[in-house]
Amino acid sequence: MTHSSQEPGKPVGKSAAVDPRQLDLFEFARSGRQAAGVVRISQLPRMLNEVPAEVPADERDTAFTWQAEGSTQPELQDDGTEGPQPYLRLAIHGAAWLECQRCLAPYEQAFNVDAIYRIVGTEAEAEEFPLDEDEVDVIVGSRQFDLIELIEEELLLSLPVVPKHDVCPQVHESLVSGVSGEDAGEHEDADEHSSAEAEKPNPFAALQGLKSKGPDGSGGSGGQH
Ligand SMILES: [Zn+2]
Known part of the structure; x- marks a missing residue:
């Protein structure tokens, strides 16, 4: 049988x-x-x-x-x-x-x-x-x-004790600001965190804005004001 x-x-x-x-x-x-x-x-x-x-x-x-x-x-x-x-x-x-x-x-x-x-x-x-x-x-x-x-x-x-991404697609803002100093932050945020960065004003963009409104910038794009 x-x-x-x-x-x-x-x-x-x-x-x-x-x-x-x-x-x-x-x-x-x-x-x-x-x-x-x-x-x-x-x-x-x-x-x-x-x-x-x-x-x-x-x-x-x-x-x-x-x-x-x-x-x-x-x-x-x-x-x-x-x-x-x-x-x-x-x-x-x-x-x-x-x-x-x-x-x-x-x-x-x-x-x-x-x-x-x-x-x-x-x-x-x-x-x-x-x-x-x-x-x-x-x-x-x-x-x-x-x-x-x-x-x-x-x-x-087999469930993980703490389920989580290997690498989260968006890092929470508190983790980004945990990086010490603004210089270090700029290097770290090149790729992955760009979407999170876009949501808040970028201090470097603000600086650039100041520069372009200076005496030399009036000829370039100063037509808006
Ligand atoms: Zn995650």
Whole structure:
């Protein structure tokens, strides 16, 4: 039975007929099955909560691709015999709009998860597992396991503690004026901050204005007054 999927006559692969909302996780691991799919953030209500309201409707529903792979490893079981211990590997890649805590504008945060889980039968078993093995998480398996919920759980755990741009598109005025001295400020503000600079009067432009209104400037553009 476990070899039926390898028969050349069968048109379907190992990943056929997998409902990620109702996965027999023990069987999935035992027979080394693989599955993959796409889940949109609109299917993940707790992740959707993190998306700022001002993100347009046609952009907010970002997608995550996922791949799951079951396996077993021979391990010592509770009864003292060596048996196949089920494992699940889960990879998730995608992006979500979050609110930058520095400039408060929405930005697209990338998510790249690659996790390995030891699958146990009961909550009690999960609590027995030593916590210092941080490479491997423990999940309680089920014959109707909701893989999408696990994906959402993993994405929530991957949320940045302080969501923010790598480099904010507009630096707040208080940060710009934090640069000491006017000379230093002029050098720093060449490119990125030009839009912010344009909103307030530029002291150097004012100086130039004074110069052009001087005795020599009256011949050039002095027709307005
Ligand atoms: Zn920002």
